[in-house]
Amino acid sequence: MTEVVDRASSSREAAATAAAPVVDVTALGELLLGKWAHIRRTARDLAGRPEVHKIEGLTHSEHRKRVFGQLKYLVENNAVHRAFPASLGGSDDHGGNIAGFEELVTADPSLQIKAGVQWGLFGSAVMHLGTEEHQDRWLPGIMNLEIPGCFAMTETGHGSDVASIATTASYDEATQEFVINTPFRAAWKDYIGNAAVDGLAAVVFAQLVTRNVNHGVHAFYVQLRDPDTKEFMPGIGGEDDGLKGGLNGIDNGRLHFSDVRVPRTHLLNRYGNVSPEGEYTSPIASPGRRFFTMLGTLVQGRVSLDGAAVAASKVALTTAIRYATERRQFNAASPADEEVLLDYQRHQRRLFTRLATTFATSFAHEQLLEKFDDVFSGRHDTDADRQDLETLAAALKPMSTWHALDTLQECREACGGAGFLSENRFASLRADLDVYATFEGDNTVLLQLVAKRLLADYAKEFRNVDFGVLARFVVAQATDVAFHRTGLRQVAQFVADTGSVQKAALALRDEEGQRTLLTDRVQSMVAEIGSALKGANKLPQHQAAALFNQHQDELIDAAQAHAELLQWEAFTEALGKVTDPGTRQVLTWLRDLFGLSLIEKHLSWYLMNGRLSMQRGRTVGAYINRLLLKIRPHALDLVDSFGYGPEHLRAAIAFGAEKERQDEARSYFQAQRASGKAPSDEKTLLASKGKKYSPSSFRPK
Amino acid sequence: MTEVVDRASSSREAAATAAAPVVDVTALGELLLGKWAHIRRTARDLAGRPEVHKIEGLTHSEHRKRVFGQLKYLVENNAVHRAFPASLGGSDDHGGNIAGFEELVTADPSLQIKAGVQWGLFGSAVMHLGTEEHQDRWLPGIMNLEIPGCFAMTETGHGSDVASIATTASYDEATQEFVINTPFRAAWKDYIGNAAVDGLAAVVFAQLVTRNVNHGVHAFYVQLRDPDTKEFMPGIGGEDDGLKGGLNGIDNGRLHFSDVRVPRTHLLNRYGNVSPEGEYTSPIASPGRRFFTMLGTLVQGRVSLDGAAVAASKVALTTAIRYATERRQFNAASPADEEVLLDYQRHQRRLFTRLATTFATSFAHEQLLEKFDDVFSGRHDTDADRQDLETLAAALKPMSTWHALDTLQECREACGGAGFLSENRFASLRADLDVYATFEGDNTVLLQLVAKRLLADYAKEFRNVDFGVLARFVVAQATDVAFHRTGLRQVAQFVADTGSVQKAALALRDEEGQRTLLTDRVQSMVAEIGSALKGANKLPQHQAAALFNQHQDELIDAAQAHAELLQWEAFTEALGKVTDPGTRQVLTWLRDLFGLSLIEKHLSWYLMNGRLSMQRGRTVGAYINRLLLKIRPHALDLVDSFGYGPEHLRAAIAFGAEKERQDEARSYFQAQRASGKAPSDEKTLLASKGKKYSPSSFRPK
Structure with a gap:
């Protein structure tokens, strides 16, 4: 045995x-922390602060407000800029950025994902799909949360099948604008984080059409709401996705566009451009490969x-x-x-x-x-x-x-x-x-x-x-x-x-x-x-x-x-x-x-x-x-060795409460036995006295 | 193929x-409805009404109030009395009672379980463990919800191990009362439905001690709160279990008892009694078998x-x-x-x-x-x-x-x-x-x-x-x-x-x-x-x-x-x-x-x-x-054949919305093709024109 x-x-x-x-708990812990250990430590320190913790039982609108406030807290604490260009105050550190970002899940997954929408998807799209001009123009506001934004790719009719999205951006040479449309209900952008309430802008994915040729999915920077009134801009509308099974700190919603005009220069044109005259050009000849490249950021x-x-x-x-x-x-x-x-x-x-x-x-x-x-x-x-x-x-x-x-x-x-x-x-x-x-x-x-x-x-x-x-x-x-x-x-x-x-x-x-x-x-x-x-x-x-x-x-x-x-x-x-x-x-x-x-x-x-x-x-x-x-x-x-402290676990049963209760119970029974006042057990009496001890038969009326 | x-x-x-x-959907449906088909139909009709439906996103206190109100609605609609004695307005129909009760889950599981606490556990304990006198005295109030109550069995220290609960009820011959105690924290009753807010009374399970012999777990009827002030009675206290992963329409809580005295007659004494003089009697000689019988209602x-x-x-x-x-x-x-x-x-x-x-x-x-x-x-x-x-x-x-x-x-x-x-x-x-x-x-x-x-x-x-x-x-x-x-x-x-x-x-x-x-x-x-x-x-x-x-x-x-x-x-x-x-x-x-x-x-x-x-x-x-x-x-x-209608499914995607959206999208594309105005696809042009058609190479600055 x-x-x-x-x-x-x-x-x-x-x-x-x-x-x-x-x-060796310390050494194993270090191994688990991996290459970006220092960033994980910083991020865990941040994630351990009460300011960013999920409060259970908030209504979804309270939770949304709290998480939006927490995004600002992340900005103030320099927690979100690692992936962005050094020229704009970032540190061009892509791996470190993700390592730190992941650790936010222990604070509140809504915070993690809403930060992911703002900087990992919206900001990232501007950075990876836009030119330097786009970056200089919009990234500062995105980084400091002056421009909360959306990554408007998914449509009600198309989840995983991005190539088939039905939103169109048709170039109008006359005005040098793209005209964005969601021509039917299934083409509405859906499940979009920041869309229901906070988003002032969006990177909208749409089929780029110029000179009556569809060049496939491209990304456009679109202003969604008036920054002062928070009202949708003309031609734009939406719905709140409402309550979800979780992540209710995020305001997911739907967006639809009816003849929404954006300047030609709002095409994030790193991988595909349209000239003022409507000529499409791209550094990537193959449309399939171009699509793959543009989606690479995902x-x-x-x-x-x-x-x-x-x-x-x-x-x-x-x-x-x-x-x-x-x-x-x-x-x-x-x-x-x-x-x-x-x-x-x-x-x-x-x-x-x-x-x-x-x-x-x-x-x-x-x-x-x-x-x-x-x-x-x-x-x-x-x-x-x-x-x-x-x-x-x-x-x-x-x-x-x-x-x-x-x-x-x-x-x-x-x-x-x-x-x-x-x-x-x-x-x-x-x-x-x-x-x-x-x-x-x-x-x-x-x-x-x-x-x-x-x-x-x-x-x-x-x-x-x-x-x-x-x-x-x-x-x-x-x-x-x-x-x-x-x-x-x-x-x-x-x-x-x-x-x-x-x-x-x-x-x-x-x-x-x-x-x-x-x-x-x-x-x-x-x-x-x-x-x-x-x-x-x-x-x-x-x-x-x-x-x-x-x-x-x-x-x-x-x-x-x-x-x-x-x-x-x-x-x-x-x-x-x-x-x-x-x-x-x-x-x-x-x-x-x-x-x-x-x-x-x-x-x-x-x-x-x-x-x-x-x-x-x-x-x-x-x-x-x-x-x-x-x-x-x-x-x-x-x-x-996982290295999570009480500030991350935050579970009432993780810190000895059960043992304390059991020790108390044990002391009680020990004291009772020591006092000689503990009641005997009917079962024990039965066993020792055999048939002699037995409660009288009794039939209640 | x-x-x-x-x-x-x-x-x-x-x-x-x-x-x-x-x-044959109808016949199969009938087979699935089983022996108590008529009761299931009645219960489904009830469960389909908006009054009993869960409203998502309520705070837990709003949800609790709503569910308590729904319990009254069940009473008013004669939905909860099937298992109780005909003499008290019930119909002695145990199988039918459960069949109907189960169907409530489609309305709101909180409603189902809270009803289960009130009538399936609390009321059932009085009915099965009490005598006719107990039934006559308390069941009417339990049945009509005048006495919302608890089934106080589980303790923080003991979940499944009921035989080991530590709450005691010691008989005091001098006053002909039982004295109920939870001698340490682990003995507190825990996860008890109706305990945090609504419960006015409880069936409390405790080790029955008389003449310094422990006769094992018995059930006692205990008044918890003053019906007017809703304050706990002297010696009784508790805590709210707070938010849970679900079932937040139920007010689960903890209860503790310090020298709480209840009359001798509050022992639900069908399977074990204590005489005024403190003599224990039971129709079941074996303590193990007696325990099994008393827990049988579970x-x-x-x-x-x-x-x-x-x-x-x-x-x-x-x-x-x-x-x-x-x-x-x-x-x-x-x-x-x-x-x-x-x-x-x-x-x-x-x-x-x-x-x-x-x-x-x-x-x-x-x-x-x-x-x-x-x-x-x-x-x-x-x-x-x-x-x-x-x-x-x-x-x-x-x-x-x-x-x-x-x-x-x-x-x-x-x-x-x-x-x-x-x-x-x-x-x-x-x-x-x-x-x-x-x-x-x-x-x-x-x-x-x-x-x-x-x-x-x-x-x-x-x-x-x-x-x-x-x-x-x-x-x-x-x-x-x-x-x-x-x-x-x-x-x-x-x-x-x-x-x-x-x-x-x-x-x-x-x-x-x-x-x-x-x-x-x-x-x-x-x-x-x-x-x-x-x-x-x-x-x-x-x-x-x-x-x-x-x-x-x-x-x-x-x-x-x-x-x-x-x-x-x-x-x-x-x-x-x-x-x-x-x-x-x-x-x-x-x-x-x-x-x-x-x-x-x-x-x-x-x-x-x-x-x-x-x-x-x-x-x-x-x-x-x-x-x-x-x-x-x-x-x-x-x-x-399962027979659940829209009033039970209540899911936005269960009623053709997706098909409608797709039909709309298909019509749009058909019309576009018919008009001859549909843009060509770059891919298709490439395929047909070979290398001749290709967007110019372009490198954004």
């Missing part, structure tokens, strides 16, 4: 015993949602694991000390598997952020780099956002009724993060983008796939972009040697064994689908579409398998940087737990495809259970 | 083609949550499936009509598997409700009946409440940004139903109760299991209850003949094949655990506990497998009642989808244990995909 020894309720206690590994939203989801998962697990190390199901009247919740196998399963995944998402996010910074800083900014970045973000953002929702829910349930109280924040964070799964790219659509890339890497045939099932968004983004890189993981190569896989399976707990199994699965799935779809591009379009549709589920599964492999590799790579032996040992257990959980999740695949034998398959669960026991003594250290 | 034919976008269209089965909460979860799942799927038959990802500018969302394989997977499970939970709930009515009506009310009812409720409530949360979330995501708007209700319903997973018996704890029963049926040895891991709550309820029934499904028998299983596997799509696979899994899992735990009761307690803990995860999995089998059997039994061939065909596909989805979910088990071959395993997914295509034309009919 060695497990009993492992189940010490305090990490420090257990660590004190001989030969047990000890986690990736930063996905990168930051990925990071914010990781942060929220960490906060939730810290609270839930702390509570689980205190809460007992025991009878306080009993003298024996009994298990805390975290000693139960199921509770460990519920929380530690998610803890392991959270480490994986955290390390994977750091890689994504570095890739993002490489591209946006211009250090490595080829088409291939951009494409890799897009694919990586499209793979990781769905995994981390779904993981955050799952983790917040599991933590909430693991804390029972207390988990449901707003004071412990799980439900509130979950409600706010819900939409992370579908905005800035619907998770299911993004995974199809990843699948498309995997297929393209697998076979040339799929490079220019252009039929319905792989959502048009994917296709539109990818058309004309050459895939001259081999992919984030080389999937075109084959582990044809099933012998080597069988051998690897003998070492499930081995790094190379896990890698082989996970990699093999991605490669085989892609190859299988690729083979099933072979020749699809030669079929009539509707037949090709039907064929693709028959494999859509597998395509998405393959993309997920790929994303999981990326997470596993990121975890393993981070492990390589750990020098302290104790930390390395514990983190290896955690990485193994992550790897084995993935293998368990997809065990039927491994069995059906002969990668694991029946006997080997049966050891996976048992091995996971042993890992849970090994990790148990280090659970508190592991969540401590 | 026969699938293309199957993918007609309208059920009626497809049904019109020769030989295609047609669902089962009705679980039954009704099960039913409410089913109703919420139906509402969500109706809206999501209707929207998915209208929403297109297509380019409105393109002349070709393209797929609606529901034609995509992944979308079908997401929604139809949950639709199938919803039918299963619905039919299983009907069986549970009939069992409940049998017991509570007294028609079949043996100990064994009660025990079966407890186990059935403990198995089904976790499955249906988790299923509802999963379904609401999937539907919300399947509707994208529109799904997140409160006007479409997914997020709001999900927030309100969140706590259904942990209150009235934590789902994980309930499944352990089921596991205990399965083990007990398997081997006598486990009948009196009494160590920590099977939560004390389970043990406390089960002690002293003889298991003279063989269980809801006979699990002690073995399919030792693996040959028969192999044969059954050849017919996955066959009813008997599915049954054999599902049944075999439950039996084998239970036998395996039972064998692993053999002799545990002879080990020292801490070793036995550790041994049990090593199998906790499997125990819970086995309980879930059992619950899934019950659902499948209920679906199959309901199928047997369908006479219309078309309906029967479609419902058979849906039942097969449910069965095959279960087998796919647990496929690794079937493979590892030699129940399915690798080759057979690989056919499961493909067969599911074929079922999705077969079900597709009937999706609208199937959700229509």
Whole structure:
């Protein structure tokens, strides 16, 4: 029964015993903070201040006002300018900007997202799509919040399918103006942050038409409201999207345009221009590639949602694991000390598997952020780099956002009724993060983008796939972009040697064994689908579409398998940087737990495809259970390494209140027993006196 | 490509083609309404009225006031008295009462649960635990809401572990009073509905102590507040639990008692009495059995949550499936009509598997409700009946409440940004139903109760299991209850003949094949655990506990497998009642989808244990995909059979708004094309003119 020894309720206690590994919390914390540690620290300091904290129970109009005020607070505290040009008071630091931005989620996700709308989308569009003239003219006001603005891309009729938006901007040579129209209800801009109340201006995406040719989606700077009266400008109208499932500190709304005229120079014309005479010119000849370039800025939203989801998962697990190390199901009247919740196998399963995944998402996010910074800083900014970045973000953002929702829910349930109280924040964070799964790219659509890339890497045939099932968004983004890189993981190569896989399976707990199994699965799935779809591009379009549709589920599964492999590799790579032996040992257990959980999740695949034998398959669960026991003594250290303080957790149950109550109860019963006045128990009397003691039979009238 | 034919976008269209089965929506609707159809209809009529609808965005105090007002509305409309004695104006109809009560969830879950607190818990405790005198004295005021009251059982320190509550009621012979105390903070009553504001009285559960013997948990009627001033009575205090993740129309709170004296006659003494002189008497000699009997009334909460979860799942799927038959990802500018969302394989997977499970939970709930009515009506009310009812409720409530949360979330995501708007209700319903997973018996704890029963049926040895891991709550309820029934499904028998299983596997799509696979899994899992735990009761307690803990995860999995089998059997039994061939065909596909989805979910088990071959395993997914295509034309009919009207759905996207917008967009583009004024597309020009047409290269300054 060695497990009993492992189940010490305090990490420090257990660590004190001989030969047990000890986690270096500080060093691990530093590793998790990553390349932009200093900016994360500054941002966490800011996010810890009461001024920016969410107040639960405000009406949505109160909440909106509060968040707008908090945006000003961010400006005053120099928290939002990092990505902007140094010439305008920024610091041209794209990675650092996102790192700091992500940390705001612990204060209030509404604040994070509204800041994202203002500076990450609206400001960013002016910066990336506009010329220097545009930047000089509008960025100062955007940066200091004199011009709250919108990123008006999505329409009621088109979410993910940006290429098909129906808003038009038609050039009128006579007046040298663009005339903007939303010709029918489905073309209204919808779900637009800042649109319902605060937005004075917007970057409006519309089909640019000049000389009766549609040159595709371009961005226009449009004044929405009169800065004094806050009334809509002529021709512009809108609606409030009203209450939402969360993020109610943001005033999402709809916008419609009827013959709204803006000067020719309001076209953000870095990638496409119209001369006064109406001639269209562009530095990018291919319309598809031009579109892809203009939408490139969107990736930063996905990168930051990925990071914010990781942060929220960490906060939730810290609270839930702390509570689980205190809460007992025991009878306080009993003298024996009994298990805390975290000693139960199921509770460990519920929380530690998610803890392991959270480490994986955290390390994977750091890689994504570095890739993002490489591209946006211009250090490595080829088409291939951009494409890799897009694919990586499209793979990781769905995994981390779904993981955050799952983790917040599991933590909430693991804390029972207390988990449901707003004071412990799980439900509130979950409600706010819900939409992370579908905005800035619907998770299911993004995974199809990843699948498309995997297929393209697998076979040339799929490079220019252009039929319905792989959502048009994917296709539109990818058309004309050459895939001259081999992919984030080389999937075109084959582990044809099933012998080597069988051998690897003998070492499930081995790094190379896990890698082989996970990699093999991605490669085989892609190859299988690729083979099933072979020749699809030669079929009539509707037949090709039907064929693709028959494999859509597998395509998405393959993309997920790929994303999981990326997470596993990121975890393993981070492990390589750990020098302290104790930390390395514990983190290896955690990485193994992550790897084995993935293998368990997809065990039927491994069995059906002969990668694991029946006997080997049966050891996976048992091995996971042993890992849970090994990790148990280090659970508190592991969540401590996340580095979130009381000012970030802000959960009533995260700071010893439960233990205090139990100590009080225990003292009470001890004192009662010591006094000799404790009542006897009827059950005990029955047991000792047998049938002699029994309450008289009694039948109430 | 026969699938293309199957993918007609309208059920009626497809049904019109020769030989295609047609669902008799009315007859299927009647089957789903079940035994208490007339009461469900009356309740749905009531739940459809604006007076009882949730208004989103109210502050929690406004919401509380509104819901309290709605409770009065229920009284005025004779909607709450069905379970109470005919002598007091009720109708002694227990099953009908729950059926009607469940339907309130579509109006506002807060209303449902607050009504449940008042009449299902507080009133029910007075009725079931009190004598006729108590009933006559208090029930009229409870029924007409003159006495809003609490069911004060749960304490901060004890959720599921009711036997260990620390509140005491000590009999004082001198004054013939009970003195009620919550001796420390952990003993405060917590999460108590009606406690923060409205409750004038409470049934307080406390350890009854007389002559210095503790006779265990009993219920006491206690006046909490002065009816005029609404101030707490002397010795009583409390706190507001404040905001919650949902159900904010209910004023949950904490209560504490310091030497609060209540007359001896306030003991609800049906199952235990104290004479004026302090002598304790009871018609039930065994304290464990007495406890179980007194807690028996709690089962009705679980039954009704099960039913409410089913109703919420139906509402969500109706809206999501209707929207998915209208929403297109297509380019409105393109002349070709393209797929609606529901034609995509992944979308079908997401929604139809949950639709199938919803039918299963619905039919299983009907069986549970009939069992409940049998017991509570007294028609079949043996100990064994009660025990079966407890186990059935403990198995089904976790499955249906988790299923509802999963379904609401999937539907919300399947509707994208529109799904997140409160006007479409997914997020709001999900927030309100969140706590259904942990209150009235934590789902994980309930499944352990089921596991205990399965083990007990398997081997006598486990009948009196009494160590920590099977939560004390389970043990406390089960002690002293003889298991003279063989269980809801006979699990002690073995399919030792693996040959028969192999044969059954050849017919996955066959009813008997599915049954054999599902049944075999439950039996084998239970036998395996039972064998692993053999002799545990002879080990020292801490070793036995550790041994049990090593199998906790499997125990819970086995309980879930059992619950899934019950659902499948209920679906199959309901199928047997369908006479219309078309309906029967479609419902058979849906039942097969449910069965095959279960087998796919647990496929690794079937493979590892030699129940399915690798080759057979690989056919499961493909067969599911074929079922999705077969079900597709009937999706609208199937959700229509749920019978919820606009007054229950109340979702903006459920009533054709999307189709209307698309029709408008299509007309616009058609008119534009017809006029010959539609702009050409740069891409098209490029394609036709080759390199000749190209925008000039242009580099903005």
